Amino acid sequence: MADLRSEEEQLEAFKHWWQSNGKSLIAGITIAVAGIGGWKAWETYNTQRAEAASALYQQLTTVIQQPASDQRNKEANALVEKLTGEYDGSIYADYADLFAARIAVEQKDYAAATGYLRHALKHSQVDTIQLVARLRLARVLKAQAKPDEALALLNGVETGSFEAEYDALKGDLLVATGKEEEARAAYNKALTASREQGQSDPTLQMKIDNLGSQGDA
Secondary structure (H helix, E strand, O other): OOOOOOHHHHHHHHHHHHHHHHHHHHHOOOOOOOHHHHHHHHHHHHHHHHHHHHHHHHHHHHHHOOOOOHHHHHHHHHHHHHHHHHOOOOHHHHHHHHHHHHHHHHOOOHHHHHHHHHHHHHHOOOHHHHHHHHHHHHHHHHHOOOHHHHHHHHOOOOOHHHHHHHHHHHHHHHHHOOOHHHHHHHHHHHHHHHHHOOOOOHHHHHHHHHHHHHHHO
């Protein structure tokens, strides 16, 4: 699975999420908050919730970094359940879904991984998280031998900085469906995007060369 964003990017994503949704959340409160005192109380409540969710998230990242084991998975799943249950709609719940999906994939429980990733894709309001969740879900579908469904998930998406990853996976899926010329085009797009980002992925060129070898055989 693709790496999660750096800590700095996660914090920026959270600020973006709050700027986009904070006002609408406050506007949806059914209990009228009267006066400055009431506003301050509500502001404090939201700050405390964010801090509590952040603390749980930090615990989860620490647990995830431990070697894979039944105990690690048990602790991680308990934290995931708490984050997604008590803080659903927050960026921390989104990341909890991604972590839970990673554990499920490690255990080859693709049905569970699919559920977590679809939840993140449906409920996250952060574009970056949606792109990561969509990419990982397509990989899970590929592992389940569902290339057509995975391709449908990837097509027509504005991929932003994930263009190379998306096109590389499209190439793999197109190979799986026997569309080698389309796969070659996808791999070439991925290679170009990778180079434009200052990266080098030798496996992409190998895949392109392999398609040429197969065509010559």
